Amino acid sequence: MIPAKPPSPRTRLRRLNDKAAYDVGTIRAILDAQPLAHIGHLVDGAPTVTPTLQWREGDRVYWHGSAASRMVRASAGQAVCLTVTCLDGLVLARSGLEHSVNFRSVMVFGQAELVTEAAAKARHLEVMIDQMFPARWPQLRPMTAQEVKATAVLSLPISEASAKIGAGMPTDPPEDRDWPVWAGVIGMRQVLETPESDGPPLGPAPQVRRFQP
Amino acid sequence: MIPAKPPSPRTRLRRLNDKAAYDVGTIRAILDAQPLAHIGHLVDGAPTVTPTLQWREGDRVYWHGSAASRMVRASAGQAVCLTVTCLDGLVLARSGLEHSVNFRSVMVFGQAELVTEAAAKARHLEVMIDQMFPARWPQLRPMTAQEVKATAVLSLPISEASAKIGAGMPTDPPEDRDWPVWAGVIGMRQVLETPESDGPPLGPAPQVRRFQP
Numbered sequence: 439m440i441p442a443k444p445p446s447p448r449t450r451l452r453r454l455n456d457k458a459a460y461d462v463g464t465i466r467a468i469l470d471a472q473p474l475a476h477i478g479h480l481v482d483g484a485p486t487v488t489p490t491l492q493w494r495e496g497d498r499v500y501w502h503g504s505a506a507s508r509m510v511r512a513s514a515g516q517a518v519c520l521t522v523t524c525l526d527g528l529v530l531a532r533s534g535l536e537h538s539v540n541f542r543s544v545m546v547f548g549q550a551e552l553v554t555e556a557a558a559k560a561r562h563l564e565v566m567i568d569q570m571f572p573a574r575w576p577q578l579r580p581m582t583a584q585e586v587k588a589t590a591v592l593s594l595p596i597s598e599a600s601a602k603i604g605a606g607m608p609t610d611p612p613e614d615r616d617w618p619v620w621a622g623v624i625g626m627r628q629v630l631e632t633p634e635s636d637g638p639p640l641g642p643a644p645q646v647r648r649f650q651p
Numbered sequence: 652m653i654p655a656k657p658p659s660p661r662t663r664l665r666r667l668n669d670k671a672a673y674d675v676g677t678i679r680a681i682l683d684a685q686p687l688a689h690i691g692h693l694v695d696g697a698p699t700v701t702p703t704l705q706w707r708e709g710d711r712v713y714w715h716g717s718a719a720s721r722m723v724r725a726s727a728g729q730a731v732c733l734t735v736t737c738l739d740g741l742v743l744a745r746s747g748l749e750h751s752v753n754f755r756s757v758m759v760f761g762q763a764e765l766v767t768e769a770a771a772k773a774r775h776l777e778v779m780i781d782q783m784f785p786a787r788w789p790q791l792r793p794m795t796a797q798e799v800k801a802t803a804v805l806s807l808p809i810s811e812a813s814a815k816i817g818a819g820m821p822t823d824p825p826e827d828r829d830w831p832v833w834a835g836v837i838g839m840r841q842v843l844e845t846p847e848s849d850g851p852p853l854g855p856a857p858q859v860r861r862f863q864p
Contacts (some may be wrong), residue, residue, distance in 0.1 A: 446691075448697070448699075449693060451837070454683050468713050474736065474738050476689035476691075476700050476702075476736070477700070478689075478691040478699055478700035478732075480698055481661060482661070482730070483690035483730075484661070484663070484730045484760065485692055485693055485698045485730060485731060485732050486691055486698075486732045486758070487689050487690070487691035487700055487732045487734035487758065488734070488758075489689075489734060489754070489756050491752065492676055507837075509799060510782050517696075517697045517698060518771065519691075519697070519698050519699045519700045520688055520700070521701070521702060523687065523689070523702040525687050525841070527844070528843075529789075530781070530784065530857060532791065532792050533791055533792040533794065533798070534653040534776055534777070534780050534788070534791055534798070535794065535798045535801075535802070535803060536795050537698055537780060539704065541702070543702050545699070545700065545701075546667060547697065547699075555766070557696070563747055564715060564747070567747050567750060570741070571743065574743075574832075577832040578699045578745065578747055578830070578832060579745050579746040579829075579830045579832075581746065581747050584770075585748045585824070585861045587750070588748075596835035600667060607847075607849040610848055615850075617791075618790075619787075619790040620791075620846075620848060620852060620854055620855070620856055620857060621849045621853075622846055622847050622848035622849040622851070622852070622856065623730060623842030623846070623847050623849070624843050624844065624846045624847075624856060624859060625843070625845075625847070626838070626841055626842065626843055626844065626862065627841070627842060627844065628738070628839055628841055628842075629839065629841075629842050630732035630741075630837050630838070630839055630842060631740070631837065631838030631839065631840065632838075633835055633836070633837045634820075634835050634837075634838070635716055635833060635834065635835035636820040636821055636834045636835040636836070637828075638831045639833060639834060639835070639836070640685065640831055640834075641833055642833070643743075643833055643835065644833060646744060646837060649806070649839065651805055
């Protein structure tokens with residue numbers, strides 16, 4: 439049941455459409471590999487891009503913020519675009535034009551839905567922590583009703599979505615391939631540094647998931 | 652001549668405003684450390700977030716794209732928001748609420764200006780490559796007039812801009828600090844992998860700049 443075609447006109451990639459992907463598995467894998475998202479929303483009619491973390495539950499993508507934040511107030515019930523980008527490498531070609539980056543990105547469009555019920559909100563926040571730090575949630579100081587109230591959880595269905603992927607070596611045209619300059623790829627990835635505990639460490643640092651190539 | 656106050660109402664940080672910074676030096680340093688940007692623009696009235704690379708020349712930020720791209724057509728002369736985010740670490744607190752990330756981000760608002768003059772466009776594209784790969788440009792197959800024509804260069808003044816920075820250890824309230832769970836920071840950074848040449852390597856791989864903490 440994987441749609442191989444764009445789910446709407448605005449998710450159809452016009453440029454470089456050999457890089458386009460619309461299948462659910464590809465879109466999910468990119469969302470799962472990079473929690474950092476950029477939310478596009480309007481503030482007084484002007485486009486605004488707010489960085490935040492996203493997580494996925496089945497066929498929906500979630501993010502959160504202070505219930506008092508401008509991003510939350512401007513997004514709830516409104517048209518938004520959530521974009522996630524993994525930068526995978528620098529592509530050095532023989533001409534400036536063919537220089538590029540290797541990347542995986544996803545854009546999800548839709549109306550952001552606010553989770554209003556407190557128990558549901560608390561459950562989603564638990565999932566957020568649990569996906570990133572397995573087994574950590576039960577060890578934390580339990581969440582209070584006031585904390586749940588102060589936190590807004592927003593979501594979008596992953597239905598109107600597209601992925602774009604750039605991978606591999608430079609694609610110089612044949613007439614440029616013998617130009618005498620170093621060409622190739624310099625890969626990039628995010629790495630985790632050695633954990634630093636706040637005060638004396640209480641056992642080993644938690645395992646971190648989701649920041650994976 | 653560094654403004655210590657927000658240059659406009661929409662750049663004033665409402666939430667967590669101890670994290671706000673408006674000084675030019677801070678904003679420039681973040682733009683220079685992370686070429687990946689997310690451009691917020693409107694497509695048929697709906698906010699859309701497109702990932703691309705940015706570079707800075709003095710007090711302006713630049714990005715480029717195919718002259719035929721939807722992002723370029725939707726941004727030129729229009730209100731946009733350019734956001735750059737460096738993810739620096741995961742902050743593990745004693746409560747779910749205090750979990751956070753360390754980050755540096757910049758938002759630049761304004762009307763995107765298209766560089767129309769061909770020689771100016773070519774110069775900006777040279778600067779883009781030169782900032783990332785010093786001394787590479789003169790070694791490349793020279794850019795053609797047709798390539799310059801097919802490429803659009805857009806820019807914004809870095810005047811209506813703000814930075815937001817989260818750094819350091821978790822800020823649990825005193826009553827939570829003795830909760831028996833590991834707390835601290837797990838730093839993150841982008842690293843470059845070993846260069847892979849496309850065919851036999853012609854000398855050493857170029858030096859890469861701008862992906863620095």
